[in-house]
Amino acid sequence: MYPILVLSITGIITLFLGFLKSKKVLLPATLFFVTLAFFANLYDWNKPGLYFNNMLQVNNFTILLSAVILLSAFLIIALTKGFIDDEHAQPAEYFAILQFSLVGAIMMTGFQNLIMLFIGVEILSVSMYVLTGSDKRNLRGNEAALKYFLMGSFATGIMLFGIAMLYGANYSFNIDAARTVVTQMVSTQHSSVYLYVGVTFLLIGLLFKVSAAPFHFWTPDVYEGAPTIFTTFMSTIVKTAGFAAIYRILEVSFSPIYSFWWVMVIIMTVLSLIISNVTAVSQGSFKRMLAFSSVSHAGYMLMAVVGLSNKSDDSIVFYSLAYSLATISAFGVLMAVSKEKLVDGRPDESIAVLNGLSKRNPFLAFILAISMLSLAGIPLTAGFWGKFYVFSDAAFRGHIWLLVVAILMSAVGIYYYFKPIIAAYMRESEGEAISLTPFYKIILGITTFGSILLGLFPDLLRSLM
């Protein structure tokens, strides 16, 4: 609960800091605010409870997920150093919006009431619509923002419709109350159309946010159009928060009717895995490839939902962290490299821009290699264990065929995740050496070190739960 309060207040303070002549104070101040929220979040560790008239729940699972969200936010904000120098940028607004969006994300992890979920989703989404179009001179960005907004608001509408249906079925927005009603319904073998339609629509709305197929059509365009730093934000924090919401609503309220929704979820899982991996193979743009990779990881995380058990929460936390660390590294490298070469006045974001990176900057090449290995799920990196956990979850529920599909798609994944590595290490380029600020290096060092550390000692995180 505390991080919500902290970030709401500091977000407003950040807006006022924007009036200062010197923009230099903004970044350290924002980083400090996020750190503050991070520790405020940990304050409730082992002190579960309900807040705001039973609207918000705090327990160790929500705290860990919020911690993953805040940590990712810290790392991403730390990488924003570049755009402050841009004269057209409005750093105070960006930083304030980022902090408000974190409030939404944290509400999505800890909601106890569907209204709270809706508010969280809206806060996060509206922030993202704005940030996607924040580069006003970029036509692609404007198009992406409009597309994201139109499709996003449509999905939100469906979700709201679903929530209304659920209210009709359960007579309450509270998710615990919903469980009681659902359990009764199952035991009396009574079925309610409102309930089924409600669950389906709610899931569609949430799956849109995490860009699971077949609701992923916005993803590549929006990822490509948005400034890379906000793409990073979208692909890590929105996804973590979205899966927290999907998992909680299904686990808390609707696990008694698993037999109803699992078929739907499993179809979406398989679609996400196949469509994204197969499409990613032929992408020439690194950013679009990462967009499809993001869809595929939504598929892998859905496997934990399909294999819903009391261990799935561990899997989701671990996977979110592993995926966020690797994605931040990958986008961090892309940001550093792409600004070196402009195509039509825009940074070049094709895979070819990485050619010869190991000569131009061996450090960046190494970061890139580890992040790609982690996303591909190869041992020694956190991504491997993340995949392993979700695979075992699905297998424990007996979905061996889903496991086989996922494994085949992982093999396809290896193919395209290695393209950047091959470009970086085995191709030549005429580019000059790339220099980085020490701070940038430290942040990328942290993400990479985290990936390897969790790859060697996965229990570090899991022992917390």
Place this chain on the structure above:
Amino acid sequence: MLALILILIPLIGSLLLFLLRGSNAGVSKNIALLTSLIEFAVAAYAFITFDSQTLIEIKYAWMKDLKINFHLGIDGISLLMIALTGFLVPLIVLSTFKYSYKKTESFYSLILLAQAALMGVFMAKDIFLFYFFYEVALIPVYFLAAIWGGVNAPRITFKMFVYTMFGSLFMLVAVVYLYIKASTANIQELYTAAKFLSPTSQNLLFWAFFIAFAIKMPVLPFHTWQPDTYSESPTAATMLLSGLLSKMGVYGLIRILLPLAPIGLSNYGMIAMVLSIIGLIYGSVIAIQQNNIKRLIAYSSFAHMGLMAAGVLSGTLSGIQGALLQMVAHGINAVGLFFIVKIMYDRTNTRDLNSLGGITQNTPALSIYFMIIMLGSVALPLTNGFVGEFLLLKGVFDKNAWLGGIAGLTIILGAVYMLRMMQRSMFGERNAVTSEFSDVKGTEIAVLLPIAAVVLLMGIFPNVFLKITEPAVNSLLQLIHP
């Protein structure tokens, strides 16, 4: 503790080299050599003090709630592979001493990382740990082959990587399935649990594991990555691949496949054996027609692996014992032969048998080493190849006489391609390319001499090795034929 040290030494050496990036090339070569020699000393100590009664084991909790442990242990089978790895890596490092490589530190760092992972594979007692090391071993070797390889290396090694990863993923499915059925990851406990699996799931397990290991070895029809990769990679990577990484596949067959899927083996073992033996003949026939010596040895490796796979799949004591002995022998011979190819290429700039010839007139020492190692590979009595090959053939023959007879052709075919290579390259008239060929000296002798010595010693005293592995193999056999 010994088990952990065996992994830590190369790992620390590898990290040290990684951190020293940008320093003097000579320093990193010496650090790599020193590390691998210390590792060799520890492996030799383990080999000498080994006795099958006392178990060398360590176990740390890795993932407590899932009951997955960092569990290492050394039995006779593991020990043999540890000794092989410990012996070969210093030689591989030494074989590169004369040459300079870009990014020297990373080059040696990767070799040592591969060694650490190999040690892990051969000692793992937990099936996830086994999988973990099995995958990790591939990554450094892939980078070695791709970055320091020839012009086509990125494309060819990428095929190798995707191919073997694809195979390993089958193994992952099998491993997760077993783990969920048995709710344990301890390999020893899985052996007992596997008995209660239905025949259908055993059959599936058999194929999942077989494909994974068959790609790694490789066995027909999963071998298409191998000749290209072997010939395009830098010699050190080729040596690691043929000498050690391919052995992970055979080791996996012995340690994982046979005891975990005995019913699958009795149902489908014959098909897999036939595939292996077709591969053996096919590889030999192609080797006979090769003029590129590196490819010739690559195909001969492929043929040898086929025989080892067939011997293991026969599920007999002599087959498995022979495979173990042959793994060591072939590992040593392959490293020696690839090194000789490297020496020839270095001096003549060609690997074509048609342009070589008459080398022996300048090089008495090289000729002797080449002859000894070549005869080891042909499996002449009193060389290391003989006992292993004999036992392997006996194992196959016991299982099925027809197959044994066909596999026996390897003795003739092997002699044909090896002697042809020797004759066309070393004997005959000197020509413009080979007239200036200088004899081996310095580090080259330091690599070839130990190899030649071991080829002979193993041929004369095979019992040293057979005795070490026999108790472990017998206990495995009891699981297969209860």
